Amino acid sequence: MNDDGLVVSGLVVRYGGLVAVDGVNLTAPPGRVTGLIGPNGAGKTTTFNACSGLVRPAAGRVQLFGSDVTSASPPARAQRGLGRTFQRMELFDSLLVRENVALGREAGLAGSRPWHHLRARHADRGAIRAATDDALELCGISHLADRRPADLSTGQRRLVELARVVAGGFRLLLLDEPSSGLDHTETDRFGDVLRTLVEERGTGLLIVEHDMALVMRVCHYVYVLDFGRPIFEGEPAEVVASDVVRAAYLGDETAELMEMEAGLV
């Protein structure tokens, strides 16, 4: 095992004739927040899908903590410590919030062994309950534990999905537009949760995000994509200052605002 976390090199993904991702390289180390930004259709979610094994890349490699997982299945990658959330939340609507979160842990314990799919081992039960309570607490949704996700607001559902991967104990998380649909207070709370995960638990985060203020606040390093190609990478302040990024994505006014905020921070 090494400490590189997630390393993507030379990634190419094609959908028929369309090249959705073309030569992306990125590294998301543990204990750091790495951002992936770019306009709509830039290939951010496709990159995520290639990382978690939902699409097969045409070329390139995906490495996870030092081992090559390019041809591994999604559950196999999860077993190696990679978790993710979805832009359009994928919750288990017929289960309670508590069960949703617990399944984050249980799915990993079940793995590929038939016997472990049937029932929980006695020894695991306490650990599952502890992980579930802890994740609910951290995300501030303990009071929602006995509700059903379908009855919750978008912001609360995002927190349920986050709690589910927190309970899973993944060492590296891919978060796909975690703040979309959240109001200001919810976004702030989200930022706090992310900070706790990274600073206290050493989790590595790779986030796709449109809320530039959140990106500036939490990311240590940012990659910028446009039309599937990497166009820039660097620390948040460098990204904001970059002419390339400005032209392709941020626009002049936003970039100035960002610079001001960066200056203030």
Added chain:
Amino acid sequence: MKEYLPFLVFGVTAGAVYGISAMGLVLTYKTSGLFNFGHGAVSAMAAFLFYTLHVQHGLAWPVAALIAVLGFGVVVGLILERFAAALAEVAVTYKIVGTIGLLVAIRAVIVLLYGEEARVFTPFLPQAKVFSIQGVSVSVENLITLGLGAGAALGLFFLFRATRLGLAVRAVVDDAALLDVTGENPTRVRRHAWMLGTIFATASGVLFASVQQQVQVDVLALLIVQAFGAAALARFTSLPGSFVGGLVIGMAQALISKEATRMPALVGLDLNIPFLVLFVVLLVIPKGRLVDLGRQVKARAAPPSRLSARQRGTVWALSLAGAVILPHVVGARLALWNTALSQVVLFLSLGLLVRLSGQISLCHVGFAAAGAAAFGHLLAWGLPWPVALLLAGIGTVPVGLLIAVPAIRLSGLYLGLATLGFGIFLAQFFYTKSYVFGVGQQLATPRPAGFTSDVRYYYVLLALALAGTLVVVVVERSRLGRLLRGLADAPVALSTLGANTNVSLVLVFCLSAAMAGVSGAAFASLFGRVGGFSFPATQSLTLLAVLVVAGPRIVPAAFLAPVLLFVVPGYAANPHIADALQVGFGLTAVVVSAASQGSLDAWFARRALQARERLVGPAARRTSVHQPGLAPIGGAR
């Protein structure tokens, strides 16, 4: 070569009919995203209408054909367009159940009117010889049938390439909303497609009756599966391809029936080519090539029970007490209740797949049949009754595994089709063999010693039903239950959390097959002897419709469904009541499916709101119509 020619001429003619049917099916599927399992039932209805007009009332055939094919086709097409619109915004399982409801209802209507036995249908098209190839004569009928099919295939091809309507039809498949913006009305386009597709269905029905020289409800309703095979060869998308697929299937059938005269092992295989093709094609086509058309909607989760734990306990205790005293109350009708009780485990096993795991099985009766056959052979080896019952269940597991393979690759519609093909293949090919149900379809399956009376065997069945219930309750509360619910709600998320969802799938299919096998064995034991005729493949469709009608909760539905299916019609004095009830099941399954996303609740809520507005004024609207609970269809969760 020469000895094959008569078979080929017949094969091409039959194949043209399959092709016409398949084109209608694919056309409507492409434009509305609704794959109509009732397509063949519509064909059957047209054939019977033609039979009534032409054979019974002596109307000239061109007039009868005009009414039964065109007139009837247009009217039913218009109705079906509305039907498809009602099912457009529901989850794929309910789309399948809705069209199966249509099939069940139409089939029962035909049985009510004409009975189940075949009727002679003299070919109406001229049989005169036109020419002969190497001594094999080709009749006018052969040429007309082939010409109609080929003409329709070419016509559709040009319609799609060259006309405005064709362009609109292609657009409505891609993006109905966008088409709406261009000023073309998607509903109008769909109405045309459904009228055309239904005319294809009616035409194929009348022609098929003529080729077969008989009208029989199940032969005709299963014309759909021949069409499924043809459509599968065209990947459910290409219209001319579907016609060619029909020809291929027709010819393959004819050639195999020729070979079967020399090789007895092939007997019966010719009839099964379409089902086999359907099953195999679905197994080998690359997954990405099979795209579910239509809007993909997630099924709404069943709301939690309104009863408190204590109330539920009371209901259970009362039901159990009722079940215990039942044999002493119902008297001579106990046989009906025994039949129903033997099916509880079967419905439980189907509920595990459909309700808990979001899967679909249209071959469940096949599992039961396999269990019954294994049970009979195990008893014949001298094993004690309970051991044989348990082993019969275990013996059915490999059959479940066989179905789990397509379940891993396929979901929704295509899984339903694969299981249907498999179920019919089992019924038509294997049940008829003497090594399955013995010579003369008389496999001995006696009741356990000491429990041979109806009353005593009732308690055996009750114990089995309760044991099955216990299994389901334990599974629902276990990790497997949570994984299966997760699989039904968000399979992709579950796999990215680290669970290999294929393992859960295989487990639930094996468990479900085993339970169905046990149920089949207990059912067989009820009668002492059993044959393949006790397990008609179409019964799998009825089972699913009744299960959906019986409600969303697995255990109560499993007890209610067999009572609806066996006991209620048994109490009716009039034998037609059973068929009328089937019509009711079918139509109820349609309504339940259409309302599965809460559209009926929303409709009632709107009506209630309107009524309130009339009384207290329009102020009410702003405050309550936007409540999430009242959101109409389209809410994906």
